[in-house]
Amino acid sequence: QKEVEQDPGPLSVPEGAIVSLNCTYSNSAFQYFMWYRQYSRKGPELLMYTYSSGNKEDGRFTAQVDKSSKYISLFIRDSQPSDSATYLCAMSWIQGAQKLVFGQGTRLTINP
Amino acid sequence: NAGVMQNPRHLVRRRGQEARLRCSPMKGHSHVYWYRQLPEEGLKFMVYLQKENIIDESGMPKERFSAEFPKEGPSILRIQQVVRGDSAAYFCASGGGSYEQYFGPGTRLTVT
Numbered sequence: 688q689k690e691v692e693q694d695p696g697p698l699s700v701p702e703g704a705i706v707s708l709n710c711t712y713s714n715s716a717f718q719y720f721m722w723y724r725q726y727s728r729k730g731p732e733l734l735m736y737t738y739s740s741g742n743k744e745d746g747r748f749t750a751q752v753d754k755s756s757k758y759i760s761l762f763i764r765d766s767q768p769s770d771s772a773t774y775l776c777a778m779s780w781i782q783g784a785q786k787l788v789f790g791q792g793t794r795l796t797i798n799p
Numbered sequence: 800n801a802g803v804m805q806n807p808r809h810l811v812r813r814r815g816q817e818a819r820l821r822c823s824p825m826k827g828h829s830h831v832y833w834y835r836q837l838p839e840e841g842l843k844f845m846v847y848l849q850k851e852n853i854i855d856e857s858g859m860p861k862e863r864f865s866a867e868f869p870k871e872g873p874s875i876l877r878i879q880q881v882v883r884g885d886s887a888a889y890f891c892a893s894g895g896g897s898y899e900q901y902f903g904p905g906t907r908l909t910v911t
Contacts, residue, residue: 695839719898730803730890730902731842738898775841779898786832786855787900789841 690714693776693790702799706763710776710790713757717788718781720752722761725773725792734774735761766797801826803893803903804873811909812881820876820906824893831874832892832900833866842890848874881910 693710700706708722719738723731735750737743737759743750749762759778763770773794777787804823812818824831829850834842844858848868859866863881868874878885888907892900 691841693841721898723902728905728907730904733899733901736898777842785830785894785898785900786844786847786858787834787842788844789834791839791841 688713690788691776691778691790694793695791697794697796699796699798700766702766702768702797704766704797706766706770706795706797708761708763708774708776708793708795710759711757712759712778712788714778714788715754715757716780717778719779720750720759721777721779721787722748722750723775723777723789725775727772731775768797768799771796803891803901805889805891805903805906807906808904809907809909811911813911814882815880818878818881818885818908820878820889820891820908821873822876822891822893822903823873824891825901828893828895828901830894830896831868832894833874833876834890834892836888836890836905838887845876878908881908883910886910 691712721736722734725731737752740754747764751760773792775792776790831848833845836842846866847855863879865877888905890905892902894900
């Protein structure tokens with residue numbers, strides 16, 4: 688079993704839709720949860736981070752962490768074609784070498 | 800404010816040759832991480848370095864791969880005697896010691 692599971696998609700939605708992206712994980716020691724966006728043939732870009740459980744909002748993006756269920760989500764409101772990319776969840780421990788454990792990534796396409 | 804720089808962006812090597820990938824972290828960052836991304840897969844941690852020290856190499860293959868981050872100059876990921884299975888995108892990230900990691904554009908290695 689992978690430490691972090693993420694549906695690779697592809698996911699295709701119309702412009703303006705609300706997008707929900709999710710990851711599950713097995714290691715209860717994870718404390719930091721991040722979402723990265725990666726455009727084709729580019730490096731990942733840090734979008735959102737959350738420490739422990741709870742919600743965090745930044746513009747059209749909302750990140751949620753439910754540690755009891757070992758489940759994290761990223762919501763994108765009013766999706767735009769420029770949001771088309773691969774979204775990767777990543778996790779890390781509160782102690783240790785701070786390496787990140789990534790999900791496989793979900794490829795998202797927003798259709799105009 | 801320059802971001803993480805990696806070079807070369809594309810590298811073609813024949814089987815058995817050596818590949819050297821370079822990474823210059825963001826200004827003020829002293830922590831460097833290397834990740835590998837195989838086609839259709841998420842990023843896999845390889846090694847975490849600080850200046851002149853390897854902190855965590857738990858993701859590095861035991862043979863042919865090595866990394867360094869000298870006191871002066873960029874971090875180097877070195878792959879000796881490359882094989883076709885080494886073909887991948889190699890990403891470097893830098894950080895200031897917290898959970899946040901900022902990624903470079905990657906080096907795409909093709910082994911022929």
